[in-house]
Amino acid sequence: MNAVALLSGGLDSATAVAIARAEGYEIYALTVCYGQRHAREVQAARAVGQALGVREHKFVDITLREIGGSALTADIPVPTDRTEEEMGAGIPITYVPARNTTFLSVALGYAEVVHADTIVAGMNQVDYSGYPDCRREYLQAFEQLANLATQAGVEGRARFRVWAPLLEMTKDEIIRAGLDLGMDYGLTWSCYNGGDLACGRCDSCRLRLAGFARAGARDPLLYAE
């Protein structure tokens, strides 16, 4: 069974791919480089793909920075030191307009080319519920679109589905699942800032560190503070 997997280099997508590999999927990994600040994440994606034995790994560049609208692609500071309550309130400034839709669209094209009908993605709606494009009803709407959008769907050769195995899991459940599968989280990168060491203070670092603490595990990544 072939699956295209969106692999960002972050903790979630790496775990999603590890789960799909364990279920027997051959993975065609897709990393979309969109001018994010954390280009460090793209290097991590390459290392994770190699460690998980993906069959093929494509890197597609897209200059989403051109249209702006997010702290991750425009010159807006990434917020730091927010509590989990603050992070949970509303849609964060790190939201990139229509990002997941764009990524899933590219993944859909790739899936059609390699004859995969499953797209694996690391979306999660529990810990960080502010993103509209991380909800089940959104993913279902994308599946509907996918079957109308493609030659394979229209001709009935494929019935596309988006498989988001982490959708209902908390961060510590995700980490425990990955550790059980032998995932080396030292290869992944979650920080929104792009330094040599993870900052430990942006929302993404804080969620990650809290997840490791709750999972009773040590994060192998090095942090600046």
Place this chain on the structure above:
Amino acid sequence: MNAVALLSGGLDSATAVAIARAEGYEIYALTVCYGQRHAREVQAARAVGQALGVREHKFVDITLREIGGSALTADIPVPTDRTEEEMGAGIPITYVPARNTTFLSVALGYAEVVHADTIVAGMNQVDYSGYPDCRREYLQAFEQLANLATQAGVEGRARFRVWAPLLEMTKDEIIRAGLDLGMDYGLTWSCYNGGDLACGRCDSCRLRLAGFARAGARDPLLYAE
């Protein structure tokens, strides 16, 4: 009223923008450069945008060539000298997997940034019906997705629609509509090949020439043969 318009530089999208301008929309044009052979089309898009007085024009690069799968992005010859009957049979090799979905997704992100809730696109399902992502039911599925995918949609600040004014028009009706609005089709570029002169033989050139003939008008573009 603000609208984001997908502007490829081809005849159809130029006419769609001319129609939207005539209806009073301020146009935020988006040209997606996806490694197509006809990069010449991108220059045309710039000229068309200027001629039609768009308020802003963004160019987003995406390396869709990485995933291949089409004569427009991979090293597959573009077919030539096909009859309209041959062109109408099945999905052509110039189909780019999930291209319109990817383009509409980027347009959606741009629309959210500039507070537009209309996306203008030049899709047409009459002359060249082989593309699955040029049908009304596909566009409706995208609208549904758009309202679930975005901060503006979820918060009820926008109700996104994809407006494809050419959807039911034949090529000669499109050309007549554009000429009535003063469109200079010498600025547009339709050829799938990227030479100095349009080839006159690929499907796109042939449909264009047949459209001008039926409209009783002269195509101002220069052709190699």
